[in-house]
Amino acid sequence: MNMERPPEFDDVEVLGLDENEEEEELMQEIGSERRRQVLEVTGTSAFKKPKVLPPQSSRGPIDCYFSPRPAVLGKNMRQTTIDENSPAKKELRERACVAIARWMYDVGIAFNAVNYDSFGEMIRAIGNYGKEMKPPRFHEVRVRLLNKEVQIINDLLESHKEEWENYGCTLMCDGWTDRKGRTLIHFLANSPKGSVFIKSVDASDESKTAALLASLIEKELMEIGLEKVVQVVTDNASNNVAAGRILEANFSHLYWTPCAAHYIDLMLEDIFKIHVFKETFRKAVELTGFTYGSSGVLNMLRKFTNEVELLRPGQIRFATAFITLGRIHLQKANIRKMFTSESWTTSKWAKEVKGKKCEKTVLSPAFWNHVVYTLKVSGPLVRVL
Helix, strand or coil: CCCCCCCCCCCCCCCCCCHHHHHHHHHHHHHHHHHHHHHHHHCCCCCCCCCCCCCCCCCCHHHHHHCCCCCCCCCCCCCCCCCCHHHHHHHHHHHHHHHHHHHHHHHHCCCHHHCCCHHHHHHHHHHHHCCCCCCCCCCHHHHHHHCCCCHHHHHHHHHHHHHHHHHHHEEEEEECCCCCEEEEEEEEEECCEEEEEEEEEEEECCCCCCCCCCHHHHHHHHHHHHHHHHEEEEECHHHHHHHHHHHHHHHCEEEEECCCHHHHHHHHHHHHCCCHHHHHHHHHHHHHHHHHHHHHHHHHHHHCCCHHHHHHCCCCCCHHHHHHHHHHHHCCCHHHHHHHHHHHHCCCCCCCHHHHHHHHHCCCCHHHHHHHHHHHHHHHHHHCC
């Protein structure tokens, strides 16, 4: 007998009792005395002789190691499935989740990767194949599957281009500096079908003048098709504004539109230039800078905040400022407890100039009132942003 594969369970009912098992239970309920009476009156057995089922018909702990196999549908057969809430099903899922999580920990994949739609698609695809699936090899992932994915993306881009042909599109331009100090300009196109990345241009060797930006955007317009682009969207930097005016002058049908998100960011920047908000944020920066500048002070604070951090980066600079102020406000009681505790007053940091300054800030009612005021003013804009 081949022991490498488990026996097939296609022709075996594994859920519930069959009619013979039900009769056997009924027989036990009637009792042996009643059974003898029936035999004496009829001269025959009132019940069918129970059919002996193969041992595979009952499910036990060992079944957690095997994927359930649906029954082959025939004329007098029904398809059977395992209830998702059954102990065996829960144990199967737990083993799979442990294996997936262990792989993520081993490789160092971010936890939010499980929120991607593609992650769920991968799990369902593996489940559809079954337990015999072999993982992809290194060469497959590096060459064949990568080339296949590139072709899929190119096909997707072609479908977007067809949409541009029918309804037009918006060309979006965004510049930023990466960790290597390179000045990159990204181009994306938006249409009713959605947004798609087109290309990235390295402009590190060039000065980001209005003429340069206008020429780069014009080149991209020609590649997409001038008649397909309805408007161009950039941020509101002065050189981008000038480039937009140049494009509108050169192409009468084209509109330049400033970025709304950048407008809101500039509004927040102007708000934080007001003296009361500027001073409040400056004091908050001093507090967090002093706390995170010393491991001893940071560890002391974490004991009072139950490991809650005061700093959390945001996608936008002034969103980060808002989040930092919000964290400080939520931990107000714990921060004040730390700066009034014996651990702080007897520490060496309480005698430092920066420590005394931060202690004065934390114990000042005016500072906390200004924090609340700042959050109320900037909160609605941050939510829109």
